[in-house]
Amino acid sequence: MNTDGNYSTHQHPIPHGMLAEMRDSADLVGDAAALQQQMADGGYLYLRGVLNREDVLAARLEILTKLASVGEFKEPLIEGLSSGTSLRAEMVSDLGDFWRSICEGQALRNVTHDGPIVSIMEQLLGEAVRPYDFLWLRTMHPGRASAFHFDHVYMNRGTDRLYTVWTVLGDVALEEGPLLLVEDSHRWTDLHDQFHGLDVDKDKSRPGHVTMDPVALAAEAGVHLLTAEFKAGDVVIMPLFMLHGSMDNLSKQGRVRFSCDTRFQPASEPIDERWVGENPIAHGEGYASMGGAKPPTSEPLFR
Numbered sequence: 001m002n003t004d005g006n007y008s009t010h011q012h013p014i015p016h017g018m019l020a021e022m023r024d025s026a027d028l029v030g031d032a033a034a035l036q037q038q039m040a041d042g043g044y045l046y047l048r049g050v051l052n053r054e055d056v057l058a059a060r061l062e063i064l065t066k067l068a069s070v071g072e073f074k075e076p077l078i079e080g081l082s083s084g085t086s087l088r089a090e091m092v093s094d095l096g097d098f099w100r101s102i103c104e105g106q107a108l109r110n111v112t113h114d115g116p117i118v119s120i121m122e123q124l125l126g127e128a129v130r131p132y133d134f135l136w137l138r139t140m141h142p143g144r145a146s147a148f149h150f151d152h153v154y155m156n157r158g159t160d161r162l163y164t165v166w167t168v169l170g171d172v173a174l175e176e177g178p179l180l181l182v183e184d185s186h187r188w189t190d191l192h193d194q195f196h197g198l199d200v201d202k203d204k205s206r207p208g209h210v211t212m213d214p215v216a217l218a219a220e221a222g223v224h225l226l227t228a229e230f231k232a233g234d235v236v237i238m239p240l241f242m243l244h245g246s247m248d249n250l251s252k253q254g255r256v257r258f259s260c261d262t263r264f265q266p267a268s269e270p271i272d273e274r275w276v277g278e279n280p281i282a283h284g285e286g287y288a289s290m291g292g293a294k295p296p297t298s299e300p301l302f303r
């Protein structure tokens with residue numbers, strides 16, 4: 001991975017040497033114990049090329065076709081180039097329903113809720129698994145980034161044996177705002193304690209995300225910020241207490257970064273009721289609760 005460029009996260013420049021490549025563990029797939037050990041040691045699994053690339057690109061095109069119908073993308077659609085405008089608010093009567101129809105697209109669900117990922121999650125959890133029905137789709141436009149957070153605060157009413165699967169929906173260059181993990185943060189129990197038990201839908205007195213500058217945090221701890229030059233077919237899996245966010249999307253061509261997060265747990269364990277069912281309630285308004293449901297021309301919402 002060539003880290004020579006000038007990258008940033010939330011406008012904080014990432015100093016040379018701080019950015020490092022995630023370790024690819026795709027060779028461990030098929031060996032449940034090795035996958036579990038690598039997760040325990042590193043706090044994440046980066047699995048390169050484990051999904052069918054063509055299937056992932058079909059999901060990408062399905063999403064782009066729907067977003068282009070409200071004027072948000074230029075041809076050729078597969079490139080994911082923002083038009084800089086949106087007619088979503090004018091053309092769509094229910095923004096939540098529109099977003100839900102995209103998040104429930106068949107081509108997308110084929111890669112997130114079916115196929116190789118199910119077997120990988122069974123190996124990791126050691127038993128039959130259940131994904132959340134809800135899907136978090138990220139369309140990260142130039143100038144935007146995801147806030148740093150622990151997933152626990154958004155989904156802690158069921159089991160702790162829950163993993164996030166981050167699925168990249170297309171190739172993402174380093175300047176296009178890829179996922180960023182804070183190395184070793186799965187072991188930072190002092191910071192975990194500040195967020196453990198926080199339920200963002202019950203306690204609105206403080207933000208769910210970590211408001212500290214992630215670059216300063218990593219510098220103080222002497223750790224790397226981990227990312228990769230992701231390709232369609234790659235996934236990253238992480239537990240509820242692994243600090244993550246994203247780099248800034250600095251694309252000069254206006255290329256949007258597409259990815260989604262899904263969540264898997266053992267089928268036998270209690271589940272957080274907000275994220276399951278035919279039309280999950282989510283943070284109260286179903287799919288309308290999510291930042292992506294708003295036109296990209298509106299203010300970002302860190303969800």
Ligand SMILES: O=C(O)CCC(=O)C(=O)O
Binds near residue numbers: 145164246259
């Ligand atoms: O894709 C991103 O920018 C962030 C993903 C995320 O927040 C998550 O996986 O929980």
